[in-house]
Amino acid sequence: MFKDCQGKEYPVYTKGNVAYCKALEGAKPDGSVFLLSLITDALPKPGQFFMLHPERSNVILGRPISVFHTEVKENNQVEIHFLILVKGKGTQELCSLQKDDKVNLLGPCGNCFELKNPSSPKKVLIVGGGIGVAPVAGFAESLKAKSYDFYASFKSGSYGLDHIDADKLVITTDDGSVGIKGMLPAALTKENLIKGNYEAVYACGPAPMLAYVKSIAEEASIPCFLSMESRMACGVGVCLGCTIETTEGKKRCCKDGPVFDSRILKFEKPADSVAGIKVQPRREALQGEADLSVEIAGVKFKNPVIACSGTFGFGTEYSSIFDINKLGGIASKGLTLEARQGNNGIRVWETPSGLMNSIGLQNPGIEHFIKNELPQMMAFDTVTIANLSGSTMETYVEGAKLLDKTQVPMIELNISCPNVKAGGAAWGMTCNAAAEIVKAVRGVTKKPLIVKLTPQSLELNKVALACIEQGADGISLCNSFQGIAVDIERGVPVFENLKAGVGGPAIRPIAVRLVYELVEAINQLPEEKRVPVMAIGGIATWEDAVEFIMAGASAVQVGTATFANPLAMIEIVQGLAAFMKRKGYSKLSDFRGCIQKKTN
Numbered sequence: 001m002f003k004d005c006q007g008k009e010y011p012v013y014t015k016g017n018v019a020y021c022k023a024l025e026g027a028k029p030d031g032s033v034f035l036l037s038l039i040t041d042a043l044p045k046p047g048q049f050f051m052l053h054p055e056r057s058n059v060i061l062g063r064p065i066s067v068f069h070t071e072v073k074e075n076n077q078v079e080i081h082f083l084i085l086v087k088g089k090g091t092q093e094l095c096s097l098q099k100d101d102k103v104n105l106l107g108p109c110g111n112c113f114e115l116k117n118p119s120s121p122k123k124v125l126i127v128g129g130g131i132g133v134a135p136v137a138g139f140a141e142s143l144k145a146k147s148y149d150f151y152a153s154f155k156s157g158s159y160g161l162d163h164i165d166a167d168k169l170v171i172t173t174d175d176g177s178v179g180i181k182g183m184l185p186a187a188l189t190k191e192n193l194i195k196g197n198y199e200a201v202y203a204c205g206p207a208p209m210l211a212y213v214k215s216i217a218e219e220a221s222i223p224c225f226l227s228m229e230s231r232m233a234c235g236v237g238v239c240l241g242c243t244i245e246t247t248e249g250k251k252r253c254c255k256d257g258p259v260f261d262s263r264i265l266k267f268e269k270p271a272d273s274v275a276g277i278k279v280q281p282r283r284e285a286l287q288g289e290a291d292l293s294v295e296i297a298g299v300k301f302k303n304p305v306i307a308c309s310g311t312f313g314f315g316t317e318y319s320s321i322f323d324i325n326k327l328g329g330i331a332s333k334g335l336t337l338e339a340r341q342g343n344n345g346i347r348v349w350e351t352p353s354g355l356m357n358s359i360g361l362q363n364p365g366i367e368h369f370i371k372n373e374l375p376q377m378m379a380f381d382t383v384t385i386a387n388l389s390g391s392t393m394e395t396y397v398e399g400a401k402l403l404d405k406t407q408v409p410m411i412e413l414n415i416s417c418p419n420v421k422a423g424g425a426a427w428g429m430t431c432n433a434a435a436e437i438v439k440a441v442r443g444v445t446k447k448p449l450i451v452k453l454t455p456q457s458l459e460l461n462k463v464a465l466a467c468i469e470q471g472a473d474g475i476s477l478c479n480s481f482q483g484i485a486v487d488i489e490r491g492v493p494v495f496e497n498l499k500a501g502v503g504g505p506a507i508r509p510i511a512v513r514l515v516y517e518l519v520e521a522i523n524q525l526p527e528e529k530r531v532p533v534m535a536i537g538g539i540a541t542w543e544d545a546v547e548f549i550m551a552g553a554s555a556v557q558v559g560t561a562t563f564a565n566p567l568a569m570i571e572i573v574q575g576l577a578a579f580m581k582r583k584g585y586s587k588l589s590d591f592r593g594c595i596q597k598k599t600n
Helices: 089-094 130-143 190-196 207-219 366-380 393-404 424-428 429-440 458-471 505-522 541-549 560-564 568-583
Strands: 014-025 033-040 050-054 063-066 067-071 076-087 100-108 124-131 146-154 168-173 201-203 224-227 245-247 249-251 257-259 294-296 299-301 305-307 329-331 348-351 354-357 383-388 410-414 449-452 474-477 481-484 499-503 533-536 557-559
Touching: 014 190, 014 393, 050 076, 050 089, 050 146, 063 076, 063 089, 063 124, 067 089, 067 560, 076 089, 124 207, 130 146, 130 201, 130 224, 146 481, 190 207, 201 207, 245 257, 249 354, 299 383, 305 348, 305 568, 329 557, 354 505, 354 560, 366 383, 366 393, 393 410, 393 429, 424 429, 429 458, 458 474, 474 505, 499 505, 505 533, 505 541, 533 541, 541 557, 557 568, 560 568
Parallel strands: 124 146, 124 201, 146 168, 201 224, 305 329, 305 557, 329 383, 383 410, 410 449, 449 474, 474 533, 533 557
Antiparallel strands: 014 033, 014 100, 033 076, 050 063, 050 100, 067 076, 224 257, 245 249, 294 299, 348 354, 354 499, 481 499
């Protein structure tokens, strides 16, 4: 059983109280690295880490963060400092903590840096790269002053060297802003190691740097110990998600490491493909602005971000909140021939990372829409899409006839609503039913026709292909998944219809798969028969939109996210434009379907 510096068995699950959290001076760009100070009761050893998870958090997992500095306070309290590089949602949360916020801690985790021969008169060499400076700086602090040399390598600026008392401190920066210009090899070579006559080398940093340190240390016949990094879930060795390749088989970074003898480590060159898909080639950033426009069934959208039916009303409801004209398009509330009052009872129910709904297609009816809501929608400088639903073949057809006489540029045929007892998703469950309804509607309108499908179908791709065969100009995928919520206090279902639609971020990875598989199936058709796909399903950020477009979608519809953040779609448009400019994508087709395997 492992024990910490006080002899306590670890890891333990405890809490930390935030003393402060501030951007670290010297780190470039400004605000990219934060110093988080927590007061807790666990005393780690140099090189160990903790799984940090704010008590109030929107992410599921804690984040593994190495210990940078520790101080023992009164009453056996310990102040632990962590250096945190802002990368994703988890680190953003940690870097946004305020004084007295609570953090759940699991740790100290893993093994530690140790001197293999503490009585040796030789110095040791310590190397840190970027945020990897944190654990080795903590180790250096535990050593006798001047008993080590320290090399620190950064892209720009420098940080984390406050407690260093090295015999020789060498800093390199890619841009030459501090110390020697260049990466680590500009200052540290095999010859330097031999000349330094070091007892051992200890290092932490990005994988290419560690591979280099391993190489020159082993060539110089100097023992070398490297702190490795890997994505992890548990931190205690049970999830097996953080394994790394070694000559002794797969090792758990959290339990067998993070510190390993370099001689067993295997550093592979970064793969140029994943799952048979080639990594996108590097491009120069755009000098001008990217073109976000997309054409679907002859209709041009200024960008691929569309307000999803049922989540944006008719657009006017949000017009005082942001400029609706910045959207690519708006899909109207689901419309039926007759006005509908919708379902009784509870209609919305929050679920982790999602929202359940059972609205039941409440709407004013198509005639009322044509006379009142449609003119308001058409006044926006964005594409209006009329979402057509129904309960019978006749109501769909009559509704399509009415819409065909209007100026609405596109119809979205909704055969996927999960919250009505008649019609709705029933039409989208089988090839025959879907083909029948699409053929009937296609026969009464020349408008571009996008068919919105349900993920509940057991033959989804076949249903989609049947719709295309009968004249669909595109496919929207996917509408809500069906789920059940239970009121555990009363012991009854939450919804009157028992089942309800589930949307939101929780479904996104499944929706990405469905879109990918549908685009893959469509790509098997002759080129003249292929149609675009509008992706729907948990899109809340520009990163989500990029995922769907890379999976093959031509456009994305945003729904539940608007309820959580009314500006979500605007932020997606802006983020998508910035991403494309940074990556050198001048148009959407530069990366659309890039994860699709190419067909002959």
